Amino acid sequence: MPNTQELKDLTTQVRRDILRMVHKVNSGHPGGSLGCAEFFVALYQDIMDRKEDFEMDGIGEDLFFLSNGHISPVYYSVLARSGFFPVDELNTFRLINSRLQGHPTTHDHLPGVRIASGSLGQGMSVALGAAQTKKLNNDSHLVYSLHGDGELQEGQNWEAIMYAAGNNVDNIISTIDLNGQQIDGSTDDVLPMGNIKAKFEAFGWTVVEINEGNNIEAILKGMAEAKSKTGQGKPVCVLLKTVMGNGVDFMMHTHAWHGKAPNDDQLAEGLRQNPETLGDY
Numbered sequence: 001m002p003n004t005q006e007l008k009d010l011t012t013q014v015r016r017d018i019l020r021m022v023h024k025v026n027s028g029h030p031g032g033s034l035g036c037a038e039f040f041v042a043l044y045q046d047i048m049d050r051k052e053d054f055e056m057d058g059i060g061e062d063l064f065f066l067s068n069g070h071i072s073p074v075y076y077s078v079l080a081r082s083g084f085f086p087v088d089e090l091n092t093f094r095l096i097n098s099r100l101q102g103h104p105t106t107h108d109h110l111p112g113v114r115i116a117s118g119s120l121g122q123g124m125s126v127a128l129g130a131a132q133t134k135k136l137n138n139d140s141h142l143v144y145s146l147h148g149d150g151e152l153q154e155g156q157n158w159e160a161i162m163y164a165a166g167n168n169v170d171n172i173i174s175t176i177d178l179n180g181q182q183i184d185g186s187t188d189d190v191l192p193m194g195n196i197k198a199k200f201e202a203f204g205w206t207v208v209e210i211n212e213g214n215n216i217e218a219i220l221k222g223m224a225e226a227k228s229k230t231g232q233g234k235p236v237c238v239l240l241k242t243v244m245g246n247g248v249d250f251m252m253h254t255h256a257w258h259g260k261a262p263n264d265d266q267l268a269e270g271l272r273q274n275p276e277t278l279g280d281y
Contacts, residue, residue, distance in 0.1 A: 067123020121154025
């Protein structure tokens with residue numbers, strides 16, 4: 001298990017990967033990817049109980065489902081850096097015939113990816129199906145999922161959220177990336193969602209808040225708390241408060257970099273702010 005500094009070093013390298021991938025093809029979603037870098041690193045390097053070799057059936061290990069699939073750059077980087085496929089394959093991001101498409105797909109059998117995602121609002125339903133399957137198979141492992149806060153504006157989420165509590169699906173931890181931004185502006189400007197914590201609790205979920213969602217130590221502590229609350233008859237929601245574009249000062253706190261690639265000068269500045277730690281691909 002890596003120590004905290006190793007996790008931080010990996011996070012810095014993941015940020016470099018994100019910037020370089022999106023810049024190369026002048027396409028992709030750096031903002032949310034940068035904001036979730038710490039979460040993905042902590043999840044795959046410390047939190048989840050996962051097998052060394054990827055098996056699609058997921059039996060006997062924790063599972064993860066990415067619902068907001070547009071943040072694929074951080075997903076691919078962490079999967080590669082965690083040994084699921086060669087790091088140099090990141091060079092193929094969004095290219096024709098690449099396994100690393102803009103939104104994760106399954107037809108090319110990329111290790112680590114269990115569902116095609118990016119049609120927002122659907123990931124919760126899939127994750128719940130996997131969680132119930134584990135219960136039916138007497139598999140005590142957990143299912144983790146990640147969702148955008150703007151994604152909660154999709155109605156299918158709330159059907160699934162209601163279903164989870166109504167069926168006591170207590171082996172799932174669904175994390176909401178609360179960065180307050182979406183493609184067209186702030187979530188409050190596009191469609192205010194009010195008190196998300198109160199909503200989840202009203203729907204019968206246990207809620208854990210991580211107020212420093214870009215702090216490795218806070219993530220590890222908060223996710224350990226969330227895990228301790230599983231198996232008690234209620235699904236668990238983690239509200240992860242992050243900063244969109246975290247780690248690159250001119251990308252932070254704005255929706256402008258939701259789906260915009262940096263130019264050459266911006267790439268250089270972003271990389272300067274995140275010095276190489278483990279080696280670029």
